[in-house]
Amino acid sequence: MGSGRPRSNPGRATPLTDATITSRVRAAARTLRWYVRGVTGADAYERYCEHLTRTHPDEPLPAERDFWREKYADQERNPKTRCC
Amino acid sequence: MKAHVEERGDGVTVYRNDPARPPIAVEEPQTLTPRAKVIFALIALVGAIAWAMIAIVRGEDVNAVWFVAAAVCTYVIAFRFYARLxxxxxxxxxxxxxxxxxxxxxxxxxMPTDRRILVGHHFAAIAGAGPLVGPVLAAQMGYLPGTMWIIIGVVFAGAVQDYMVMHMSIRRRGRSLGQMARDELGAVGGWAAIVGVLTIMIIIIAVLGIVVIGALAESPWGVFSVGLTIPIALFMGVYLRYLRPGAVNEISIIGVVLLILAILAGGWVHNSPTLAETFTLDKVTLAWLLIIYGFAAAVLPVWLLLAPRDYLSTFMKVGTIVLLALGILISMPTVQMPALTQFGRDGTGPAFAGSLFPFLFITIACGALSGFHALISSGTTPKLIEKESQARMIGYGSMLTESFVAIMALVAAVSIDQHIYFAMNAPAALTGGTPEAAAEYVNGLGLMGPGGAALQNIDPALLQQAAVDVGEKSIISRTGGAPTLAFGMSEVMSFLGGSGMKAFWYHFAVMFEALFILTTVDAGTRVARFMFSDAIGNIPGLGRFKDPSWRVGAWICSLIVVAGWGSILLMGVKDPLGGIYTLFPLFGIANQLLAAIALTVVTAILVKQGKLKWAWIPGIPLAWDLIVTLSASYQKIFSDVPAIGYFANHDKFVAARDAGKILAPAKSIEDMEKVIRNTMIQGWLSIIYAVLVIVVVVAALVVMVKAARAGGLPTSEAEDVPSKIFAPRGFRATPAEQAVLDEWAQAGLDPTPVGRPH
Structure with a gap:
């Protein structure tokens, strides 16, 4: 699954049927999900997998559980400050 | 390597590094279209009217919406014109x-990250409790000085610092501020900068600790619900590690629901006589609990406590800021505080000591200019940004948003009843601690309304009722800013749920401030420990401290760091004058001195690059910041007035003790000894900060003079590596940028590996 922002419809004037409203609501929900996951960093695993398949296609992907363990271990080694 | 340039008409130029691929950069003319000119003129006009309403017209009823209008219009103009310059x-x-x-x-x-996500990410990293606390304390001087400094300060100082530091870190492979200082100013300046950052971190943790204790002391509701955040965070940590790794948002939503339940449950505790008794803790007990917690949190694994609490605090932060903005826009409160109070004129205010200049400008640090941001703007965000040109939106833009948060905090503070404001923010030594004594104290202040009419005296019952409304035993002398903000928020939010919900919103605000602060205590202790172990690792024989995975070393260093801030924290909560009154200025000075270090590094780099004629852009805020902080330090060290000078106060108490007298607010000879010891430590801290900054600035001046004579010197800027990706610079792609995005789409390529903007 890609981590990019979901593609939305081109801004063409379509009649407002129930179907188009539903699809617009779905698109808006997808965009919101994409945004929230991006800001909180919940998409870190997907992004890492995407990075790995793009740059090192031969390397095996880590299991999601191991990825997160490694990520927190990294945070332990390189603490980041929070603002006051 | 030379880029391939293509002119596209209307002044648009596009660049390619690989002629076979779509463009990777777009440059557009700076001229405005006629329509844009009209829009910006209108925004400027609305802003000017709003400024006139709050600064000149004033009158008996100043609506808080004018503050929002003045701030937002000024930000838009500054972002479009000054930031672009x-x-x-x-x-x-x-x-x-x-x-x-x-x-x-x-x-x-x-990892290149979508600019719109990164703006949220960066903002969440820079926004903390600081912009909410400082403006509340500064409100004692009236609404106008604080408003002006928050808005003008951010435009010319705070946002400039964040933006420039970010740009320079991007050009230096994402190096941190400390590393840049060492590279650009040499060993002495760099070393002073690192020691400065370390000591400043210690004082900041201690003062934030005093703020949170001020909100929780004698408050069973607050202690219970904030205490529950610990098991909630632990549960979230275990869930993420063993049950559903990576389900960050799912568990965060569960966590937020649990937090709300914890706030509601706090109400039952408050109403139960036995439970209320158990959870009523005094300041010293809370300080020890915070110290133990701080140590435990810093040595526990990140996944168990820090990471889940960080997710919670991000959610709560954004949620609270949005709620507060909605609350102000919907309830449109009327300002109760005059533009300038008598305390703004004579500097005798009870919340913090000292005259408007320089002390207002160090009390409101975050929100106008925060040195701490330089630590986030260097290092973290530059490693995620797609394009250099996006730093304006992310660095300058996020800081404008933070300033807006500070304005909202100020509005919340100035729209509560003045009697209540002063009863909450004056130390117990002045209010006496009881409703009767406090009412007498505030009635004796000679408070005046915004239009200059004397306010009617209040009955002690009003103060008691206000406490009952928000579910507290007392609101008297709840210093530190957090309780006042919570009180203001409970009034602003009463459109939602009416006055019956006041207690909920009050504790909601206390909860989220406590969450922020606990995260800062934990993360700050870890960072300080890391810096400390790195520094002592250079001493022969102690090299093992440099290894971060050596647990014993981590424990020893954590203990030393916690002892550092813990002793200041205990000193603050036991201080007869109240820790906020005496220590908040040190916090502000420390933060502003960090800003001075950051602005110094930035100015030195500009001069080295031969941009002497533009050095005024960071140079003016730097000069202002140095004048403010050094004159505040000077007063704190050399003033003869005991209320202001640490050593003057020290001498006064030593003389009294030697004469066998006990001076108010001390009640015993032990109190006298405390004041004597505290003032000595505070005085020396002021000296250390001032000396460190002078060392950094002198080191920078030497470099700058050398550079100006030589017409420029090499800097540590990394080599130019040609980019292969494309992304627009602002929130929305301009037509020329959209055309380039379409070219990428037609070529069947992604302009950037992540985030496909459409």
Missing amino acids: IEYRVLQPRDTRMTPAEEFENGKDF
């Missing part, structure tokens, strides 16, 4: 260059 003339970002995110992409800490 800095971009085009001074920093000159080149989108043909790779950013560290693209060059060193590793899928983890180096």
Whole structure:
């Protein structure tokens, strides 16, 4: 699954049927999900997998559980400050 | 390597590093279209009217909405014109260059990230409790000085610092401020900067600790619900580790629901006589609990406590800021405080000591200019940014948002009843602690309304009722800013749920401030420990401390760091004058001195690059910041007035003790000894901060003079590596940028590896 922002419809004037409203609501929900996951960093695993398949296609992907363990271990080694 | 340039008419130029691929950079003319000119003129006009309403017209009823209008219009104009001047003339970002995110992409800490996500990410990292606390305390001087400093300060100082530091870190492979200081100012300046950052971190943790204790002391509701955040965070940590790894948002939503339940449950505790008794803790007990907690949190694994609490605090932060903005816009409160109070004129206010200049400008640090942001703007965000030109929106833009948060905090504070404001923010030594004594104290202040009419005296019952309304035993002398903000928020939010919900909103605000602060205590202790162990690792024989995975070393260093801030914290909560009154100025001075270090590094780099004629852009805020902080330090060290000078106060109490007398607010000879010891430590801390900054500035001046004579010197800027990706610079793609995006789409390529903007 890609981590990019979901593609939305081109801004063409379509009649407002129930179907188009539903699809617009779905698109808006997808965009919101994409945004929230991006800001909180919940998409870190997907992004890492995407990075790995793009740059090192031969390397095996880590299991999601191991990825997160490694990520927190990294945070332990390189603490980041929070603002006051 | 030379980029391929293509002119596209209307002044648009596009660049390619690889002629076979779509463009990777777009440059557009700076001229405004006629329509844009009209829009900006209208925004400027609305802003001017709003400023006139709050600064000149004033009158008996100033509506808080004018503050929002003045702030937002000023931000828009500053972002469009001043930030753009800095971009085009001074920093000159080149989108043909790779950013560290693209060059060193590793899928983890180096990773090009969609600019709109990064803006949220960066804002969440810079926003903390600071912009909410400082403006509340500064409200004692009236609404106008604080408003002016928050808005003007951010435009010319705070946002400039964040933006420039970010740009320079991008050009230096995402190096941190400390590393840049060492590279650009030499060993002495760099060393002083690192020691400065370490000591400043210690004082900041201690003062934030005093703020949170001020909100929780004698408050069973607050202690219970904030205490529950610990098991909630632990549960979230275990869930994420063993049950559903990576389900960050799912567990965060569960966590937020649990938090709300914890706040509601706090109400039952408050109403139950036995439970209320158990959870009523005094300041000293709370300080020890916080110290134990701080140590435990810093040595526990990140996944168990820090990471889940960080997710919670991000959610709560954004949620609270949005709620507060909605609350102010919907309930449109009327300002109760005059533009300038008598305390703004004579500097005898009870919340913090000292005259308007310089002490207002160090009390409101975050929100106008915060040195701490330089630590986030360097290092973290540059490793995630796609294009150099996006730093204006992310660095300058996020800081404008933070300033807006500070304005909202100020509005919340100035729209509560003045009697209540002063009863909450004066130390117990002045209010006496009981409703009767406090009412007598505030009635004796000679308070005046915004229009200059004397306020009617209040009955002690009003103060008691206010406490009952928010579910507290007492609101008297609840210093530190957090309880006042919570009180203001409970009034602003009463449109939602009416006055019956006041207690909920009060504790909601206390909860989220406590969450922020606990995260800062934990993360700050870890960072300080890391810096400390790195520093002592250089001593022969102690090299093992440099190894971060050596647990014993980590424990020893954590203990030392916690002892550092813990002793200041205990000193503050036991201080007869109240820790906020005496220590908040040190916190502000420390933060502003960090800003001075950051602005110094930035100015030195500009001069080295031969941009002497633009050095005024960071140079003016730097000069202002140095005048403010050094004169505040000077007064704190040399003033003869005991209320202001630490050593003057020290001498006064020593003389009294030697004469066998006990001076108010001390009640015993032990109190006398405390004041004597505290003032000595505070005085020496002031000296250390001032000396460190003078060392950094002198080191920078030497470098700058050398550079100006030579007409420029090499800097540590990394080599130009040609970029291969494209992304627009602002929130929305301009038509010329959209055309380039369409070219990428037609070529069947992604303009950037992540985030496909449409």
